[in-house]
Amino acid sequence: MKRRITFSILFLTSILVFIGIFNLFGSSGSAYAATTTDTTPTSSISPTVTSPTTTTSPPVTSPTATTSNSTVSTTSTSPTDTQTKDITVAPTTSDQVASTTSTVAAPVTSTSTQTASATDTPVPVKEIPMKGNTAADASINSGAISPGDTTYVWSDYNVGYNWSIPDYVEINAGDTATFTIPDNINVTQKTTFDVKDPKGNVIGSFTILPGQKTGTLTFNDALENTTTGRVGTISFTAKGTSDSDENKDFILNKYGWINTTTAASTDTQASEGIPTSLTWNVAFNSASQDLTHVVLTDTIEPGQTFVRNSVRANYGYMLNGKFISQGEIVPDSVELVGNQLIIKFSNVSSYVDLYYDTTVQNVSTDQINKWHDKTTITADQISSEAEHTIEWGGAGTGEGAKGSIIFTKLNSVTNSPISGAVFEIRNSAGKVIQEGLTTNEKGIIEADDLAPGDYVIVETQVPDGYEPSANYEWPFTIVEGENDPVLLTGFDKPFPEEPGTGEEIVYKVDSADNQALVGAEFKLLDAEGNVVASPLKTDAQGILDMSDLAPGQYSLVEITAPEGYELNSTPIAFEVIAGKTASVYVKDVKLPTDGSLTVLKVDSETKKPLAGATFNILDSTGKVVKTGLTTDEKGQIVVDALPDGSYTLVETTAPEGYDDLKDPIAFTITAGKATSVTVPDEESEVVPPEPPVQPEEPDEDDDNVVEPSEPEPEPQPVPEPEKPSVTTPGKTPSGTIDKDTSGYGKLPQTGNDKDTVLEIVGLILSFVLMMSVISYRKLQH
Structure with missing residues (x-):
């Protein structure tokens, strides 16, 4: 009892201690969590910025075409001047776009080509005297218009020059030449483009600025080594200068211009003067007729994309060849069907001046770009058509007198070509003008763009296996006026082969498909069986190249097979002959999987x-x-x-x-x-048959004793098989009647009643014993 009390006290004490510790640590954790909670406030300030948008549409002169009021078909050549009250949509001359490109054919004598990029205010190093660069030399629209003819601000003109530089005038990088613009040509946009020779090499750049009457060609060093034949062309597009119009009445007129005012200020293409969008102007009914069911159909050609919601129109009248706007007129419908823009008005009784925009794609800076647009008008009273083409860009060609050389490098012993020899060309002053010239598989170098004069071709790198030549320079001269290349031949002497050695090349392949096998390892043995080299391993191509071997007998033994292959350890015998190269194929068989x-x-x-x-x-x-x-x-x-x-x-x-x-x-x-x-x-075990039950002896006191019959003979036991299985025979039931050997039948056996009594008594004793045990255990507990 004392032990139980002591144990209970200890158990309760442990529980109390555990509860105290748990409360202590729990409160500490809460305090820690409280002190580390992030309570930093978040402040968000979103400033409001107002960006006003200013749209400026410069005024445009809309030309007129002389037509009758009857149903006619006309082509517009000059638009009428447009002035608007509410919306200014036509550009002034300062906003119209002129663009140029030019290509000059001039020889290049240096493999390193520099490009001189002209700025808005180029600073020339030296002005190059030139012919064909004055305003009088300019060709306008291929000579169709002279510098003194009238030109119009709404028309595009191609201005071209054929220039040349006198022979033997020295040209250095940064030198410039000035081109004068005719008085009847107005440049409306900055234009800069490269000037190139027929091979596409840049020899300089041309720049012209809006409102200026001169353009500048700035050279790089490409022409430094030229003395003759410096010619080329410059061409660009610009606008005219006159806004007067003698035409009074017209049915339909069409005009267009490059519009950079719609481009974002961050548009690099627009900032460099490359067109990004066009504005098309359609003017009709200058006589202010009463027209009904007016339909304008405008065909937008490939390379342009219509800008949705860009259609705007004003109505007004003509005064002294000028359009006077009286306000905005809204079409009844504007619909784009495929590449056709369809604009409808139910009734028109005034002169209408209409505009819309397109964007342009794939603009080239090396040629003249053309964008064409055609418009037709139908009404109950009239029908007509007009078209216009906007041009931008430039092009040019040129050529110069240059010489060339073809140099061939040969083996001095076999006269076979040598590839991989590297050369440079120096002029008479010792300056390197071309370098890194390497002979091809035919041993040939071709160098052109050489001005007349004396040169030397110098070998700067000798191919492997050849001796540096004592004479590694070959002089030559380019003669002015001769077009045939200079032909030269040079020789290199090969190193002599080391005597007394040979080479054996081993190819390790798959025995089935001859595929190269990587990673096979061999040992090389001499005639006495000594190891000469080990391990020798095949490379990524399955090749083992053994060079510099002394003449004699050798054998090669595989010591490591490639992965997945059987080892072929059979020695491979071969002979090395001085100065000879032999080869052998060694095949391996794949291991089965x-x-x-x-x-x-x-x-x-x-x-x-x-x-x-x-x-x-x-x-x-x-x-x-x-x-x-x-x-x-x-x-x-x-x-x-x-x-x-x-x-x-x-x-x-x-x-x-x-x-x-x-x-x-x-x-x-x-x-x-x-x-x-x-x-x-193992064979299954054989189970023997059950033996017969022996009869019991009869009770001597029983009056009804029946003599038992003689028992049948006991069967002989069956021999036990090897490892027989154990089989338990069934019980023989009591009361079995044996056969009566005397022939009187079977009789009941004596002693059966005794057996029944004994069984009942045994059951009673067993029950009493079991109850006694149970009672005893209860008393114990």
């Missing part, structure tokens, strides 16, 4: 093959990979193509008369090898 299994089922004693046994094969994971395998009359099962790995053999059905195999048999399959498993089986 599967193995096979043979199962033999036999009697455990006689070793006789047993047919009819059935097996399953399981892999290392317990998965059945083969099932229903049955031994044949030879007691065998053969299984081919089993991958490497561990397996178990499980007998599912034993042969008739034999016990099933209790334990699975483990076995391992090795690639390329055959595995055999012998499975013995």
Whole structure:
């Protein structure tokens, strides 16, 4: 009792201590969490910025075309001046776009080409005297318009020059030449473009600024080594200068211009003067007729995209050849069907001036770009059509007198061509003008763009296997006026081959498909079996190149086969001959990837093959990979193509008369090898018959004693088979009547009543004993 009380006190004390510790740490954790909570406030300030948008549309002069009020077809050549009250949409002359490109054919004598980029205010190093660069030399629209003719602000004009530089005038990088613009040409946009020779090499750049009457060609160093034949062209597009119009009435007029005012200020293309959008102007009914059911159909050609919601129009009248706007007029409908823009008005009784915009794509800076647009008008009273083409860009050609050289490099012993020799060309002053010239597989170098004068071609790098030449310079002269190239030949002397050595090349391949095998290792033995070199390994192409071998007999032995192949350790004999190269192919056979299994089922004693046994094969994971395998009359099962790995053999059905195999048999399959498993089986044990029950002796006091009949002879025991199974015989029931040997039939045996009484008494005693034990245990507890 004391022990129980002590234990209870200790147990309660432990519980109280544990509760105290838990409360202590719990409160500390809460305090820590409170002190580390992030309570930093978040402040968000979103300033409001107002960006006003200012749209400025410069005024445009809309030309008129002389037409009658009847149904006619006209082509517009000059628009009318446009002035608006509410919306200014036509550009002034300062906002219209002029663009140029030019290409000059001039020789290049240096492989390093520099490009001089002209700025808005170029600072010339030296002004180059030039012919063909004055305003009087300019050709306007290929000579159709002279510098003194009237030109119009709404029309595009192509201005071209054919220039030349006098012979022997020195040209250095940064030198400039000035081109004068005719008085009847107005440049409305900055334009800069490269000037190129026929090969596409840049020799300089041309720049012209809005409102200026001169343009500047700035050279790089490409023409420094030229003295004659410096000619070229410059051409660009610009606008005219006159806004007067003598035409009074017209049915339909069409005009267009490059519009950069719609481009964003961050548009690099627009900021460099490259067009991004166009504005098209359609003017009709200058006589202010009453027109009904007016339909304008405008065809937008490829390379342009209509800007939606860009259609705007004003109505007004003509005054002294000028359009006076009286306000905005809104079309009844604007619809884009395919590439046709259809604009409808139900009634028109005034002069209408209409505009819309398109964006342009794939603008080239090396040629003249053209954008064409055609408009037709139909009404109940009239019909007409007009078209206009906007041009931008430029083009040019040129040529110069230059010489060339063809140099051939040969082997001095065999006269065979030598590739890989590197040269440079120097002028008479020793300046390198071309470098890094390398002979091709034919041993040839071709160098052109050489001005007349004296030169020397110098070998700067000798190919492997050749001696540096004592004479590594070859002089030559370019003669003015001669077009044929200068032909030169040079020789290099090869190093002599080292005597007394040879070479053997081994090719390691697959025996089936001759595929190169990487990673095979060999050892090289001499005639006495001494190791000369080891290990020698085949490269990524399956090649083993053994050079500088002394003449004699050798053998090559494979010591490591490529992965997945059988080792071929047979020595390969070969002979090395001085100055000769021999080769040999060594083939390896792939290792098999599967193995096979043979199962033999036999009697455990006689070793006789047993047919009819059935097996399953399981892999290392317990998965059945083969099932229903049955031994044949030879007691065998053969299984081919089993991958490497561990397996178990499980007998599912034993042969008739034999016990099933209790334990699975483990076995391992090795690639390329055959595995055999012998499975013995034991015969089933034979159970002997039950022996007869012996009769009991009769009670002597029983008056009804019947003499028992003579018992039948006891059967002889069956010989015990090898390892018989244990079988328990059934009980012989009481009251069995044996046969009456005297022929009077079977009689009941004496003593049966005694047996019944004894059984009842035994049951009563057992019950009493069991109850006594139970009572005793209760008393104990």
